[in-house]
Amino acid sequence: xxxxxxxxxxxxxxxxxxxxxxxxxxxxxxxxxxxxxxxxxxxxxxxxxxxxxxxxxxxxxxxxxxxxxxxxxxxxxxxxxxxxxxxxxxxxxxxxxxxxxxxxxxxxxxxxxxxxxxxxxxxxxxxxxxxxxxxxxxxxxxxxxxxxxxxxxxxxxxxxxxxxxxxxxxxxxxxxxxxxxxxxxxxxxxxxxxxxxxxxxxxxxxxxxxxxxxxxxxxxxxxxxxxxxxxxxxxxxxxxxxxxxxxxxxxxxxxx
Amino acid sequence: xxxxxxxxxxxxxxxxxxxxxxxxxxxxxxxxxxxxxxxxxxxxxxxxxxxxxxxxxxxxxxxxxxxxxxxxxxxxxxxxxxxxxxxxxxxxxxxxxxxxxxxxxxxxxxxxxxxxxxxxxxxxxxxxxxxxxxxxxxxxxxxxxxxxxxxxxxxxxxxxxxxxxxxxxxxxxxxxxxxxxxxxxxxxxxxxxxxxxxxxxxxxxxxxxxxxxxxxx
Numbered sequence: 001x002x003x004x005x006x007x008x009x010x011x012x013x014x015x016x017x018x019x020x021x022x023x024x025x026x027x028x029x030x031x032x033x034x035x036x037x038x039x040x041x042x043x044x045x046x047x048x049x050x051x052x053x054x055x056x057x058x059x060x061x062x063x064x065x066x067x068x069x070x071x072x073x074x075x076x077x078x079x080x081x082x083x084x085x086x087x088x089x090x091x092x093x094x095x096x097x098x099x100x101x102x103x104x105x106x107x108x109x110x111x112x113x114x115x116x117x118x119x120x121x122x123x124x125x126x127x128x129x130x131x132x133x134x135x136x137x138x139x140x141x142x143x144x145x146x147x148x149x150x151x152x153x154x155x156x157x158x159x160x161x162x163x164x165x166x167x168x169x170x171x172x173x174x175x176x177x178x179x180x181x182x183x184x185x186x187x188x189x190x191x192x193x194x195x196x197x198x199x200x201x202x203x204x205x206x207x208x209x210x211x212x213x214x215x216x217x218x219x220x221x222x223x224x225x226x227x228x229x230x231x232x233x234x235x236x237x238x239x240x241x242x243x244x245x246x247x248x249x250x251x252x253x254x255x256x
Numbered sequence: 257x258x259x260x261x262x263x264x265x266x267x268x269x270x271x272x273x274x275x276x277x278x279x280x281x282x283x284x285x286x287x288x289x290x291x292x293x294x295x296x297x298x299x300x301x302x303x304x305x306x307x308x309x310x311x312x313x314x315x316x317x318x319x320x321x322x323x324x325x326x327x328x329x330x331x332x333x334x335x336x337x338x339x340x341x342x343x344x345x346x347x348x349x350x351x352x353x354x355x356x357x358x359x360x361x362x363x364x365x366x367x368x369x370x371x372x373x374x375x376x377x378x379x380x381x382x383x384x385x386x387x388x389x390x391x392x393x394x395x396x397x398x399x400x401x402x403x404x405x406x407x408x409x410x411x412x413x414x415x416x417x418x419x420x421x422x423x424x425x426x427x428x429x430x431x432x433x434x435x436x437x438x439x440x441x442x443x444x445x446x447x448x449x450x451x452x453x454x455x456x457x458x459x460x461x462x463x464x465x466x467x468x469x470x471x472x473x
Contacts, residue, residue: 024405026281026282026283027280027281027282027405027406027409029279029280029281029283030280030281030405030406030407030408030409031383031386031387031390031404031405031406031407031408032279032280032380032383032408033380033381033383033384033386033387033408034325034380034381034384035384035387036387037325039387040383040386040387040390040402040404040405040408041402041405042402043390043401043402043405044402044403044405044406047399047400047402047403050399051399054399057397057399058397060399061394061397061398061399061401063399064394064398064399064400064401064402065394065395065401067402068387068390068391068394068401068402072324072325075283076283114324118321118323118324122321122322122323123319123321126285126288126321127318127319129285130288130290130314130315130318131315131318133290133311133314134290134311134314134315137307137311141304141307142294142303142304142307144290144307144311145290145291145294145307145310148285148288148290148291148314149284149285149286149291152284152285153284153285156284156285157284201315249359
């Protein structure tokens, strides 16, 4: 076994196969299920690479079965893990590394990358893009849809490709590359931008809804928030804001 | 009448594609309300009205994120259903989409966001059958076992395009939603007690059109 393993050179996966794997990774969550989460999608995405690396059908099936283990990550950052896993599989196929190293790589990096991606993409980038679109909507009209899609995908798509490429070229070194990629430092900055945009949006809507003709309504809505929060602390800020927003909507619709 | 069914089919198709794009594929955010509502508005003939619905909906669901195994309320289903009901209603009323109509539609349809989450939960539970199929094939030495992955897209597509479709046709006041499109098939009705089909409760055997068979059978 040792002799044959040493005799095999490390086989590289071709660029076309990498592209196929990346394309399939866009469908990572198609069969998301509570037991294995993204495992079916991941196994499907890595299948083209396995096909090239393991010419022997029995070995290939064994490798494919390995990738049906539990896997969960952020759908975008999973691209980095996919790229790294392909690099590791090259070594496993050449006999340089044990098959468990791939599993270990996936289970170790999944949760931290998921946290990074959730914070950056879901909780910062998307709200900011949506708020920017909402703020520009009065000026751009339908163009605001393009603002949303443009802002979001101008970051999302290059990052996804970069993650996959870096994962493949660095293997286990992808951790350092991602750590230096300003995900963690960019998140608070984006969130601050989001807060700013949200404030601008609220101010504009309030001005538009109340001030020209009915300043008292704005005052009423604002004082509802303050009074309810002061006297009914059990209600919580979110509910108070919603109640006040409902009141504002009712006033705005001229029900009374 | 033909135009009506054409509209319903278009709305249904857009809703189905969006429900797939939402989580299963790509995730380019084409299924967010701010994109989906103007798009469906364009399909139904009032793109400005769609935008008017889409922007506030997007802000309402700004914080709805899918973290790990937790699911947010399904703003895609709500946006699709709301657009496909309010826009034809506005056209029928001759006013276009205005604030009272939009508010009324939102009040009536908001439970769909919660119902959509249940649907999603149910289809995820159903995906376990795909996992079992993949595991069984892998155990037999099939290296392409994970190809069942894409079949996971069929169920959200077929189940969630139904609602916008019946919305567009029902609001025109010509046809009943149950005609021609069928109601959600058996398991859906039973899993989700707030499903429209569960309230009327026809015999389950009559209820499943043959083309909406489960993807894993």
